[in-house]
Amino acid sequence: MAFRGKLFFFTYQSITMMAHNDCVFCKIVHGEIPAQKVYEDDDVLAFLDINPVAPIHVLLIPKKHIASLANVTETDAALLGKMMALVPKLAEIQKADKGFRLIVNAGSIGNQEVQHLHFHIISGPEPLGRMLAN
Ligand code: 5GP
Numbered sequence: 001m002a003f004r005g006k007l008f009f010f011t012y013q014s015i016t017m018m019a020h021n022d023c024v025f026c027k028i029v030h031g032e033i034p035a036q037k038v039y040e041d042d043d044v045l046a047f048l049d050i051n052p053v054a055p056i057h058v059l060l061i062p063k064k065h066i067a068s069l070a071n072v073t074e075t076d077a078a079l080l081g082k083m084m085a086l087v088p089k090l091a092e093i094q095k096a097d098k099g100f101r102l103i104v105n106a107g108s109i110g111n112q113e114v115q116h117l118h119f120h121i122i123s124g125p126e127p128l129g130r131m132l133a134n
């Protein structure tokens with residue numbers, strides 16, 4: 001019985017790992033690819049976007065793999081609240097003292113490219129343009 005339990009554990013683990021093997025943000029969390037980190041704790045990681053759209057462009061992610069905002073459930077509410085509360089602190093760390101924009105792309109209509117939930121925190125010094133390009 002114990003053997004069967006262990007077998008199930010390994011099977012479950014390998015399925016979970018397989019699902020996230022190709023996730024670039026999971027690789028950053030696990031130190032497999034580098035990133036310029038600006039904040040880290042047990043639950044979340046913030047780092048500079050590799051292709052910034054403005055002088056300040058930070059990505060805030062949960063360390064746990066959640067594919068998209070479209071996939072969150074009530075069990076993620078505390079984590080999402082923590083992330084949201086961190087946004088102004090990260091803006092302050094980045095010296096975005098005159099304001100910022102928070103963007104979360106989700107799904108194909110939202111043009112989400114990386115399938116690991118992330119908040120974009122974007123700021124100037126100059127005022128940002130219109131919210132959507134067109
Ligand atoms: P999305 O379009 O999914 O909302 O945004 C994905 C963001 O992740 C893009 O702004 C892109 O520049 C950034 N990004 C993609 N790969 C990497 C990477 O390997 N390192 C970092 N720091 N940012 C990345």
Ligand code: ZN
Nearest residue numbers: 023026065116
């Ligand atoms: Zn991931």
